[in-house]
Amino acid sequence: MKSALSLISVLLLASVFSSSSFAQDAAKGKALFAVCIQCHGADANGIVEKKAPRLSGQHDWYLLKQLTEIKSGVRKNPEMLPYIAKLTEQDFKDLAAYITTL
Numbered sequence: 001m002k003s004a005l006s007l008i009s010v011l012l013l014a015s016v017f018s019s020s021s022f023a024q025d026a027a028k029g030k031a032l033f034a035v036c037i038q039c040h041g042a043d044a045n046g047i048v049e050k051k052a053p054r055l056s057g058q059h060d061w062y063l064l065k066q067l068t069e070i071k072s073g074v075r076k077n078p079e080m081l082p083y084i085a086k087l088t089e090q091d092f093k094d095l096a097a098y099i100t101t102l
């Protein structure tokens with residue numbers, strides 16, 4: 001009984017300290033990622049000819065920060081901006097969650 005309880009607390013702790021930094025929905029992110037594929041590739045490995053970098057393997061918080069800064073214009077990315085201009089912060093979180101699964 002005692003070991004079962006410790007196992008439960010370990011699992012609870014693991015979910016609190018999971019790799020994701022925010023509430024998100026990777027399934028929604030997958031749907032949103034459809035327009036990104038033409039430049040970043042279906043596997044998010046980037047496409048050299050498009051000068052679109054690899055996104056897979058990147059931290060979710062970093063992806064979120066870049067998307068936010070590109071949308072606000074802090075980071076200039078005129079090719080990509082039209083594709084994300086109408087997306088919300090929650091969309092960016094969902095996208096980041098999906099991309100980190102690739």
Ligand code: HEC
Nearest residue numbers: 035036039050051052053063066067077079080083084095
């Ligand atoms: C028309 C091509 C194009 C489309 C479509 C596009 N991107 Fe990009 N993206 C780029 C390019 C080019 C860069 C690199 C710009 C630079 O050199 O700063 C980039 C950069 C990024 C970065 C920053 C990467 C880093 O390492 O700093 C993220 C994150 C990103 N894109 C996510 C997305 C997501 C998510 C979508 C879909 C909603 C998307 N992009 C759609 C072309 C595109």
